[in-house]
Amino acid sequence: MKKILALAAFILPIAMTEAQKKADLDPENTLLIDLKDGQVVIELYSDTAPKHVARIKELARAGQYDGVAFHRVIEGFMAQTGDVKFGNAKNFNAGRVGTGGSDKPDLPAEFNKRKHQRGTCSMARSSLPNSANSQFFICFKDAGFLDGQYTVWGQVVEGMDHVDKIKRGAPGSGSVTNPDHMEKVSVAADAKKKEDPKEDEDEK
Numbered sequence: 001m002k003k004i005l006a007l008a009a010f011i012l013p014i015a016m017t018e019a020q021k022k023a024d025l026d027p028e029n030t031l032l033i034d035l036k037d038g039q040v041v042i043e044l045y046s047d048t049a050p051k052h053v054a055r056i057k058e059l060a061r062a063g064q065y066d067g068v069a070f071h072r073v074i075e076g077f078m079a080q081t082g083d084v085k086f087g088n089a090k091n092f093n094a095g096r097v098g099t100g101g102s103d104k105p106d107l108p109a110e111f112n113k114r115k116h117q118r119g120t121c122s123m124a125r126s127s128l129p130n131s132a133n134s135q136f137f138i139c140f141k142d143a144g145f146l147d148g149q150y151t152v153w154g155q156v157v158e159g160m161d162h163v164d165k166i167k168r169g170a171p172g173s174g175s176v177t178n179p180d181h182m183e184k185v186s187v188a189a190d191a192k193k194k195e196d197p198k199e200d201e202d203e204k
Contacts, residue, residue, distance in 0.1 A: 030188035031056065031154060033065075035166070036180060040159035041188075042121055048112040049153040052123055052132065056153060057187050059084060059102060059134055065185035071097040072170045073179075077143065079166045080124055081182060082135035101133030110151045116143040119156035119163075138163050 029044040046053045059065055064084040071087055072080040081087065085100025109129040116122060116139055124135035132151060140163070156163060167180045 025157065025188070027189035027192050028187065029053065031060065032184075032186050032188055032191060033159075033182050034184040035159075035162045035182065037162040037165045038159055040162055041157050042154040043157050044154045045112075045114065045152065048114060049110040049123075049151050051107050052110055052151050052153040055102075055104065055107060055134070056136070058104075060185040060187055061190065064102060064134070065182055067181055067183070069097065069179040069181040070166050071179060072137075073166050073168045074170065075168050076141055078137040078139045079163060080135060080137040082124065084134050087181075098135070101135065104133065106130060107132045107151075110153075111148050112152060113148075114152040116146040116150070116152065118142060119160050120152055121154035121156065122146065123151040123153060125150065140164065 025041075025043055029046050031042040031044055033040040033042065044053045044056070065082065068081055068084055068087040070079050070081045071083060080098070083097055083100045084102050086096040086098070087100070107123070107130065109125075109132070111129075114120070118139060118141055120139045120143075122137055122139070123132035124137055125132040136153070138156060169179060
């Protein structure tokens with residue numbers, strides 16, 4: 001019994017730390033992605049990748065990420081999504097998905113010192129450094145070989161177990177004809193306002 005109590009005393013502070021971290025998140029810089037298995041909460045790094053964070057929030061608020069497929073998902077590496085042009089799950093085109101972006105201009109690189117680790121959210125791009133647009137990926141495991149070459153813009157703080165369940169597959173493999181997708185993508189501040197509209201009135 002004493003051993004069980006000692007173990008509980010060890011686990012509890014860890015759980016409290018994770019809960020506290022979520023509670024301390026700035027709603028304006030927190031992204032919510034609803035997947036088939038549950039919601040993923042992402043802390044946005046507006047301090048080190050301001051232009052990329054602004055783009056992610058802009059597209060999310062416009063509803064352009066809703067229904068977009070995870071078109072390239074590699075076991076032990078990452079899950080890529082965000083092709084708002086060709087990646088809509090309702091009009092999935094295996095021949096072109098992954099080649100599109102948004103109708104907005106490409107972004108200048110904001111490479112930073114943040115590491116690519118489990119749960120890291122980073123921007124996809126072509127061989128050109130300043131070519132990121134709307135596509136991004138979430139790392140399943142540490143991928144230090146990407147550090148300093150891709151813009152890290154966020155970190156999953158809750159729901160990584162849902163990310164782990166995303167269907168694997170990649171263009172040309174024949175395994176992404178019916179891919180998993182992002183059901184809804186939103187900024188936490190907006191979701192909070194919908195839940196408590198009186199809060200806006202109190203601020204006026």
